[in-house]
Amino acid sequence: MKTVSLALRNLLRKPGRTAALAALTALLAFSVFGGSIVVRSLRHGLDSLESRLGADIIVVPSSAQSKVSFQNMLLQGTTGAFYMDAANLDRVREVDGVALASPQLFLASLKADCCSVKIQVIGFDPETDFFIRPWMEESVSRELGELDVVVGCKVEAEVGEIIRIYDERCKVIGRLAATGTGLDTAVYCNMDTMKTLLQAAEAKGVSHKVSSGDSDEQVSAIYVKVREGCDIGEVNSKIQGHTRKASAVRTKSMLTDVSDSLAGISSTVTLLIAAVWVLALVILLIAFVMIANERKREFAVLRLIGMSRGMLSGMILKESALCSLAGGLIGILLAALAVFPFTTLIETSLGLPYLRPETGVIVTTGLLALAAAVGIGSLAASWAAFRLSRVDPGTVLREGN
Amino acid sequence: MKKTTVISLLVLLLGAVIAIGSVSFLGPCVHEDGSFGACHWAGRAMLGIGVLLALQGAVALFCRDGGIRAGLMISSALTALLGLLTPGQLIALCGMATMRCRAVMQPAMRILCGAVLLISVIGVIAERKRTGEQA
Numbered sequence: 001m002k003t004v005s006l007a008l009r010n011l012l013r014k015p016g017r018t019a020a021l022a023a024l025t026a027l028l029a030f031s032v033f034g035g036s037i038v039v040r041s042l043r044h045g046l047d048s049l050e051s052r053l054g055a056d057i058i059v060v061p062s063s064a065q066s067k068v069s070f071q072n073m074l075l076q077g078t079t080g081a082f083y084m085d086a087a088n089l090d091r092v093r094e095v096d097g098v099a100l101a102s103p104q105l106f107l108a109s110l111k112a113d114c115c116s117v118k119i120q121v122i123g124f125d126p127e128t129d130f131f132i133r134p135w136m137e138e139s140v141s142r143e144l145g146e147l148d149v150v151v152g153c154k155v156e157a158e159v160g161e162i163i164r165i166y167d168e169r170c171k172v173i174g175r176l177a178a179t180g181t182g183l184d185t186a187v188y189c190n191m192d193t194m195k196t197l198l199q200a201a202e203a204k205g206v207s208h209k210v211s212s213g214d215s216d217e218q219v220s221a222i223y224v225k226v227r228e229g230c231d232i233g234e235v236n237s238k239i240q241g242h243t244r245k246a247s248a249v250r251t252k253s254m255l256t257d258v259s260d261s262l263a264g265i266s267s268t269v270t271l272l273i274a275a276v277w278v279l280a281l282v283i284l285l286i287a288f289v290m291i292a293n294e295r296k297r298e299f300a301v302l303r304l305i306g307m308s309r310g311m312l313s314g315m316i317l318k319e320s321a322l323c324s325l326a327g328g329l330i331g332i333l334l335a336a337l338a339v340f341p342f343t344t345l346i347e348t349s350l351g352l353p354y355l356r357p358e359t360g361v362i363v364t365t366g367l368l369a370l371a372a373a374v375g376i377g378s379l380a381a382s383w384a385a386f387r388l389s390r391v392d393p394g395t396v397l398r399e400g401n
Numbered sequence: 402m403k404k405t406t407v408i409s410l411l412v413l414l415l416g417a418v419i420a421i422g423s424v425s426f427l428g429p430c431v432h433e434d435g436s437f438g439a440c441h442w443a444g445r446a447m448l449g450i451g452v453l454l455a456l457q458g459a460v461a462l463f464c465r466d467g468g469i470r471a472g473l474m475i476s477s478a479l480t481a482l483l484g485l486l487t488p489g490q491l492i493a494l495c496g497m498a499t500m501r502c503r504a505v506m507q508p509a510m511r512i513l514c515g516a517v518l519l520i521s522v523i524g525v526i527a528e529r530k531r532t533g534e535q536a
Contacts, residue, residue: 119497154498186497341508344498 002118008210012247021320022289022327024280025373029331030338033369036341038346040314040361045180045353050255051072052179054131055223056232059092059239059248061083064220072351073255074182079108079118083218088243092222095238097230102128106220107167107192109187109199119155120186121165123194131223132188140174144190150174152184153342163187166200180347180355222247224248243334261352277376286382288320292384309389316385317378328370336366405470405531406462409523412477415517419484419510420451425435426528427509430495431503440502446508449456452515461524462534471528481499 011018016377061084073080083105092101105123124132126144140150149170151157157172164170170193178184189197226235232250239248292299299312307315340347340356347354422428430439454477461473488494494502500504 156494156496156498185497315532316510332412337512341512343509348499348504 006324007315010315011323013202015293018323019378021284021323022330024287024335025051025324025327025377026278026331028376029137029274029328029369029373030335031273031331032372033332033366034339035273036365036369037335037357037362038110039266039269040357040365041343041354042265042350042352045347045355046178046255046258046262050260052131052135052181052183053140053255054134054225055251055253056226057217057224057236057239057250058254059088059220059222059243059246062221062245062247064247071257072182073106073120074254079120081106081108081220083220085244085245086217086219087324088246089219089222091218091242091244092224092239095235095242096240097235100128100130100222100223101131102223103191103219104131104221104223105191105218105353107194107197109197120182121149121164121194121197122186122188123191123197123261124188125191129306130225135175135176135186138177141384142173144173144188144193147171147193147196148173149187149189149193150176151188152176152186153178154184155187165197166206167202168197168200170197175256178355179353183280200267204349216357222246237249238380239303258352265352274286280366281376281380284377285383288381288384289387292316292388296391296396299388301390301397303393304397313382313385316381316388320377322373324372324374327377327396328373331373332366332369335369404527405467405524406522408474409458409461409470410519412460412474412524413462413518415457415513416454416456416458417522418450418451419513419517420448420455422509422513423447423451423506426493427506429506430500436443438495438502440488440500440506440533441495441497443488443502444490444506446487447484447506450480450487453480454484456527467501467507467528467532471525474528475520481514481517481521483520485511508514526532 042131061082064082086103089101089103092098103125107121109121109124111120117152122132124356126133136150144150146167147170149163149165149172151163151172151174153175155175157175158162159172159174162169163172165187170187170189172236176188224235224239226232232252238248284344302311302312343354343356357365408428417532418428423444424491429444430438432438445468457477461470461477464470465472488502494500494507498504
């Protein structure tokens, strides 16, 4: 206990030196905690997307597939409106191996008054849907009526609020849970509401027609669940052959693309953390050796007044542990301030699913980062402690004279 | 450097970052058609708050009277509290969380104003302690 108070007093006596050492460990804790949270959030986002998608195959118009607009819409929340002949839905249902097929209709609004930006409106068929309904049931208890909408968690509209889309007054009846994907920025409604909105869009001169015909004849995407035991690749090829001006995309291939990007980011972050670790360890080692040399006489006096080698080593290690603990806590706090308030900015910059992990995971990561900071500080100081405890105090004091 | 000088300098610098940031790198949404949303006015309010904080920090830096300095720190703490509440609470922002005013301006201003608030409170405590020691 006495050596702890002595170590603390030693640290406070030299605030500049203490601050420099703490800053190094803060940098280490910042990189470990911040980097780990970003990587974990990306993984959590991918898991969320995987569990939300639910479909094995998604059929989209060929034009959407070629522009990668569908994937961008899903991952980044960019608005998109593409249409194909609704007859494709019947053609898909006729394919052997298709268990469920549900259509969706997209509309990119003009500036909605809630957002001052375009928002994506997604119409779905509640009777056949297996994609949005399970997600919606978590937060909305009643069925969607005419001009009722539910909003993604990033649309800042409260339940009961009226939002105007193409001058149609839509009532928000629920907010969906976060997915960490572009789906969070969309507004969802049933097909009847969508039809009204499409007509309102037509009236404002925004055409959504494939060719001639009315909005009943069009769909934007068809979500397909393959019957258990059937080969998804085979069903995908059959759908491709059966549909016209449409492309069947395996959700797994889309997720693999995302997963590859995530692996790239993950390895870059890991590499950067490793580089910071090595750099911090080397700098800390040099710093502790220099400090030990500078404080040789001080330690020699302490040895002469009766402090044992073990006590001296213990005091140096305690000094380093206290300093690293303070630095580690500061680093974690700064990383938390850099990562958590700017979650949306990081998500949109990376263009990948990004969902904050659970509190338990965050706390564990923080504790591990703190342990790493204290551990590396103690490791660097242990070399200096070992060398100093072996020095003969008499020789050191005579050298000074 | 004296503790009170460091505190005044930090308030001055953070106020300047708030003021400059609110019209540049931490600013609100810029609409393609040149129109203004509510967030534009929140940005303007933050410019005023930032300038006020910077001035309070500058005056505290050159002020020799401990009592006046403590008063300036209380004032900067309250101004920072106002800044903390301005984007989102007192002045509305855009309705989509992905928009710049919500993704960048609001969190950045909250962090900066939170830091000024904390520093100012420390400043007030330091001034009180100094006055107590002198008496």
